[in-house]
Amino acid sequence: xxxxxxxxxxxxxxxxxxxxxxxxxxxxxxxxxxxxxxxxxxxxxxxxxxxxxxxxxxxxxxxxxxxxxxxxxxxxxxxxxxxxxxxxxxxxxxxxxxxxxxxxxxxxxxx
Amino acid sequence: xxxxxxxxxxxxxxxxxxxxxxxxxxxxxxxxxxxxxxxxxxxxxxxxxxxxxxxxxxxxxxxxxxxxxxxxxxxxxxxxxxxxxxxxxxxxxxxxxxxxxxxxxxxxxxxxxxxxxxxxxxxxxxxxxxxxxxxxxxxxxxxxxxxxxxxxxxxxxxxxxxxxxxxxxxxxxxxxxxxxxxxxxxxxxxxxxxxxxxxxxxxxxxxxxxxxxxxxxxxxxxxxxxxxxxxxxxxxxxxxxxxxxxxxxxxxxxxxxxxxxxxxxxxxxxxxxxxxxxxxxxxxxxxxxxxxxxxxxxxxxxxxxxxxxxxxxxxxxxxxxxxxxxxxxxxxxxxxxxxxxxxxxxxxxxxxxxxxxxxxxxxxxxxxxxxxxxxxxxxxxxxxxxxxxxxxxxxxxxxxxxxxxxxxxxxxxxxxxxxxxxxxxxxxxxxxxxxxxxxxxxxxxxxxxxxxxxxxxxxxxxxxxxxxxxxxxxxxxxxxxxxxxxxxxxxxxxxxxxxxxxxxxxxxxxxxxxxxxxxxxxxxxxxxxxxxxxxxxxxxxxxxxxxxxxxxxxxxxxxxxxxxxxxxxxxxxxxxxxxxxxxxxxxxxxxxxxxxxxxxxxx
Numbered sequence: 001x002x003x004x005x006x007x008x009x010x011x012x013x014x015x016x017x018x019x020x021x022x023x024x025x026x027x028x029x030x031x032x033x034x035x036x037x038x039x040x041x042x043x044x045x046x047x048x049x050x051x052x053x054x055x056x057x058x059x060x061x062x063x064x065x066x067x068x069x070x071x072x073x074x075x076x077x078x079x080x081x082x083x084x085x086x087x088x089x090x091x092x093x094x095x096x097x098x099x100x101x102x103x104x105x106x107x108x109x110x111x
Numbered sequence: 112x113x114x115x116x117x118x119x120x121x122x123x124x125x126x127x128x129x130x131x132x133x134x135x136x137x138x139x140x141x142x143x144x145x146x147x148x149x150x151x152x153x154x155x156x157x158x159x160x161x162x163x164x165x166x167x168x169x170x171x172x173x174x175x176x177x178x179x180x181x182x183x184x185x186x187x188x189x190x191x192x193x194x195x196x197x198x199x200x201x202x203x204x205x206x207x208x209x210x211x212x213x214x215x216x217x218x219x220x221x222x223x224x225x226x227x228x229x230x231x232x233x234x235x236x237x238x239x240x241x242x243x244x245x246x247x248x249x250x251x252x253x254x255x256x257x258x259x260x261x262x263x264x265x266x267x268x269x270x271x272x273x274x275x276x277x278x279x280x281x282x283x284x285x286x287x288x289x290x291x292x293x294x295x296x297x298x299x300x301x302x303x304x305x306x307x308x309x310x311x312x313x314x315x316x317x318x319x320x321x322x323x324x325x326x327x328x329x330x331x332x333x334x335x336x337x338x339x340x341x342x343x344x345x346x347x348x349x350x351x352x353x354x355x356x357x358x359x360x361x362x363x364x365x366x367x368x369x370x371x372x373x374x375x376x377x378x379x380x381x382x383x384x385x386x387x388x389x390x391x392x393x394x395x396x397x398x399x400x401x402x403x404x405x406x407x408x409x410x411x412x413x414x415x416x417x418x419x420x421x422x423x424x425x426x427x428x429x430x431x432x433x434x435x436x437x438x439x440x441x442x443x444x445x446x447x448x449x450x451x452x453x454x455x456x457x458x459x460x461x462x463x464x465x466x467x468x469x470x471x472x473x474x475x476x477x478x479x480x481x482x483x484x485x486x487x488x489x490x491x492x493x494x495x496x497x498x499x500x501x502x503x504x505x506x507x508x509x510x511x512x513x514x515x516x517x518x519x520x521x522x523x524x525x526x527x528x529x530x531x532x533x534x535x536x537x538x539x540x541x542x543x544x545x546x547x548x549x550x551x552x553x554x555x556x557x558x559x560x561x562x563x564x565x566x567x568x569x570x571x572x573x574x575x576x577x578x579x580x581x582x583x584x585x586x587x588x589x590x591x592x593x594x595x596x597x598x599x600x601x602x603x604x605x606x607x608x609x610x611x612x613x614x615x616x617x618x619x620x621x622x623x624x625x626x627x628x629x630x631x632x633x634x635x636x637x638x639x640x641x642x643x644x645x646x647x648x649x650x651x652x653x654x655x656x657x658x659x660x661x662x663x664x665x666x667x668x669x670x671x672x673x674x675x676x677x678x679x680x681x682x683x684x685x686x687x688x689x690x691x692x693x694x695x696x697x698x699x700x701x702x703x704x705x706x707x708x709x710x711x712x713x714x
Contacts (some may be wrong), residue, residue, distance in 0.1 A: 031162060046191020048142070051158045055151040073165035074121040077158065 012043055016053065018096055019043055021062065021081065021089040030068070030076040054079060062088050115177055121161035123168065127178040135183045139163075141193045144282065163190065222425040223277035223286040232271045240286050241425070265365060269414060272434055273421045307344040350423055357420030364413045368406070390515060390524055390588045392456055401452040407445025411438050459549070460589060464556030466546045471684035473693050474540040474677045475572040477633070478603060480530070482610040483568065485579045513588060514579075524582040528565055528593040529616035532605060534636055535598035539668050539675050541684075542567060542574070543596040549589040562586050565593045569693065578614055604635045604644060622646070 016038075023029060023037050031054060035047050057063045062085035065077045081089065116132045118125050127135065142159060146152035163186050170182040222241045224233035230250065239246030256263030277283045388405075392398045415438050421427070472478070514525045535541070546563045550556035565580035580593040594616075599605060607615065609631045618629060620641035633644035668675035673686030681694035689702030698709040 031158065032165065046195045047162065047189055048159065048191035048193075048196045051155045051162070052146065052196065055155045055158070059151055070165075073168045074123060074161040076161075 015096070016043060016049075017057065018089075018092045020050075020053065020057065021085060021092065024063065024079055024081050025086070025089055028066075028078045028080040030078050032076075034079070057085075061085075113177075120167065121157070121164040123164045125164075125167055125171070125178050126176055127183075128180060131178055131180040131183045134180065135178075135186070138183070138187055138193075141282070142196065144285075145193050145196060159190065166190075221285045222274055222427060223282050224271070224274050225283075225286060226276050226278075227283075231267070233276060234267055234270045234274060237274060237277070237286060238270070259366065261369070262362060262366060265414065266362070266417070269418050270421060272431065273418050273427055274425065275427065304348055307341070307348065311341070354420045354423030357416050358424065359420075361413050361417035361420060365410070365417070368409050368413060387515065387588075390584060392452060393459060393587070397452050397455060400448050404445045404448030404452060407441050408449055409445075411442040411445065414438070459551045459555075459587070461549070461551060462553050462556045463547065463549050463590075464553055464560050466557060466560040468544045468546070468688075469672065469684075469686070470542040470544065470567065471675065471677070471682040471691055471693055472540045472542050472569065472574060472597070473572075473680075473682050474600070474603070476602075476604060477572060477606060478540075478597075478599065479573045479606045479608065480532075480597070480611055481573060481575045481608040482614050483566075483575045483577050484610075485525075485577050485581075515584075522584045524584060524586075524588050524591070525579045526582070526591055526593065527578065528576065528580050528595060528614065530576055530595045530597065530611065530614045530618075531616060532597045532599065532618050532634075532636075532641065534638075534640065535600045537668055537670070538600045539677055540599050540603065540682075541597075541675070543598065545592075545594045545596065546580075547590070547592040547594075548586075556589070559586050559589055559591065563591050563593060565595075567595060569698075576611075576614055599636050601636050601638055604633050605641075606633050607631065 019038060019041075020034060023034055029037075031047070031050055034054075035050055038050070054063065058065065058079070061082060063079050064082050065079045067075045068078050070076045114129045115126045116129055118127055118132065118135075139160070143152075143156055146155050166186050166189065167178055167182060170185065171178060223237050225236040225240060226233045228236045228246075230236075235246040235249040235253065238249055253263040253267055256266065275282075277286045388401055389398055392401050415435075418434065512527070516523060516525050544565060544567070546560040546565070548556050548559035548563065550559050559582075563580050563582055563586075566577045568575040574597070576595055580591070582588070582591050597605075607630045612627060612630045615626050615629065618626060618641065620629065620634065620643070621637070621639050622643060624643065624646070628646075629643075632646055634641040635644050636642075668677070673684065675685075676683040681692060683693075684691040689700065691701075692699040696710065698707075700707040700709075
């Protein structure tokens with residue numbers, strides 16, 4: 001059975017890390033903000049998937065966070081990129097560009 | 112009006128409707144069990160909880176204070192169902208490996224009972240999911256095993272108790288776990304070993320690196336880490352093996368116990384334990400108490416062993432304290448039952464009674480003693496200390512031990528009689544049968560002794576002793592014993608037939624010859640004791656033979672026991688039992704049962 005949904009999900013997952021790092025490179029953010037941005041681009045369907053990913057990126061040393069009081073609710077974790085994270089993102093962006101180029105060349109062959 | 116519950120999520124208080132609370136707590140539990148194993152699981156969980164608190168706070172206000180079912184649904188819709196998380200958690204393993212944060216393993220397929228496609232308890236379908244095969248085969252196998260002493264049933268019940276049911280969505284996902292890295296147990300063990308090897312290689316490399324760089328403090332730390340890691344990994348492998356052994360041996364023990372108690376034969380075991388329990392215990396009630404006692408006392412630890420093994424093998428974390436508690440109680444009940452039955456039974460062994468019965472023997476110059484092997488069908492039932500023919504050493508030639516066997520289709524306890532030959536003090540030739548038994552009181556013991564059946568036949572100058580005595584199963588096993596003592600006057604010669612080897616027991620003789628050497632030879636009674644007549648090659652004491660040839664062919668004896676007349680051709684004995692006349696041609700007995708006339712030609 002061919003399931004395009006599955007393939008799409010796999011694709012999304014592959015670039016999710018890149019997207020999260022990119023969002024954070026534009027400024028610190030707490031999960032809800034990240035999710036809202038991702039939801040606009042339909043990269044994330046449910047919020048639940050984000051938390052394990054953030055924790056992992058943080059444990060890997062790409063991200064770090066600080067606590068900030070919130071006026072409406074529990075304190076928020078504001079995530080930011082670490083130095084390693086910045087370097088890592090640069091590498092990812094580079095290879096992403098290469099990948100997009102390569103894929104485009106493959107799926108739209110010039111006559 | 113609806114009941115509300117007050118809850119605290121991430122330090123914020125919510126009033127929530129009861130059914131909504133149920134749903135939310137189930138949802139949280141499902142997520143929690145999903146992230147339990149992952150590294151930073153607690154952190155993820157608290158992040159999610161604080162996000163949920165935030166969402167719920169947005170849904171409540173001063174006007175609408177209570178969290179409703181629809182709010183919980185909103186939360187779940189936005190946060191996603193556990194199965195939607197799963198893909199993320201599972202795939203995270205690949206990237207985390209290089210990051211070196213140990214323990215962030217992919218969610219492994221775990222064993223659950225599948226309540227959705229169950230026949231009885233969902234055990235088979237759960238195991239089917241785990242190993243990835245059609246549960247029908249397992250069901251058939253268990254059904255077949257049911258006929259092996261109900262092992263299938265036992266195993267099923269143990270598995271039912273040991274394996275938790277997949278209740279939450281997360282459970283169900285883990286049950287079917289798309290990316291299961293355990294397909295079978297051997298693979299799991301192999302995997303642990305592999306992992307161990309990898310780590311060792313890794314540590315070996317680390318060491319070399321460290322040695323190059325020369326960082327002593329770090330090296331010491333790494334050594335400790337390494338050893339700790341090594342030990343846990345070895346421990347894990349051993350633990351798995353232990354689990355396998357526990358299940359295998361548990362099942363073997365269970366089959367053994369079952370077959371010995373309930374008399375079901377498996378393979379080569381034909382020991383009918385229940386026959387013996389029946390033979391020893393007082394009555395039917397004791398019999399059943401005893402059986403249940405043994406089953407509980409020995410069975411509970413066996414069952415717990417299998418249970419523990421299953422839990423180790425399938426990494427079942429869920430533990431049920433009721434299982435341990437009730438196992439302990441059952442074991443204790445079994446113990447008490449055994450003590451009760453044991454006390455009652457041992458009391459029935461308290462008193463010993465010996466019954467002596469004198470049988471007149473026609474005197475003869477030479478008496479030939481033989482053994483008659485009782486035709487008993489005890490082939491499969493035999494339980495005794497007796498050694499096999501070849502290995503029996505003649506020093507312990509006398510057979511001990513009891514058997515349960517059938518004679519004329521009636522069940523009997525059979526014991527080995529023993530025979531002794533001594534010098535007659537009064538010059539008469541007679542045979543004393545000493546029967547011994549035990550009982551609660553003297554009377555009971557005497558009655559049991561009286562019930563022992565032991566036959567000795569006389570034919571001309573031959574006395575034929577049965578090898579076994581019989582005890583009716585009603586009389587139970589109460590250490591019954593029979594000793595036949597042949598008293599012969601000085602001068603009488605006896606020939607001990609070879610068949611007697613297992614019957615004679617420590618017959619005293621002048622030359623101190625062992626029982627095994629005494630058979631097949633003639634022995635003459637002298638004042639000093641038995642002397643061998645034809646023992647060439649053995650130490651013989653010829654001196655005793657000379658001048659001691661008094662023959663006591665005719666003899667009349669009257670004493671407190673009665674009248675004993677031993678004539679050449681017949682013997683007449685009158686005592687409390689009645690009148691007993693034995694001649695070469697016939698035997699006449701007059702006792703309380705009446706008059707019996709036996710013509711010996713026919714026998």
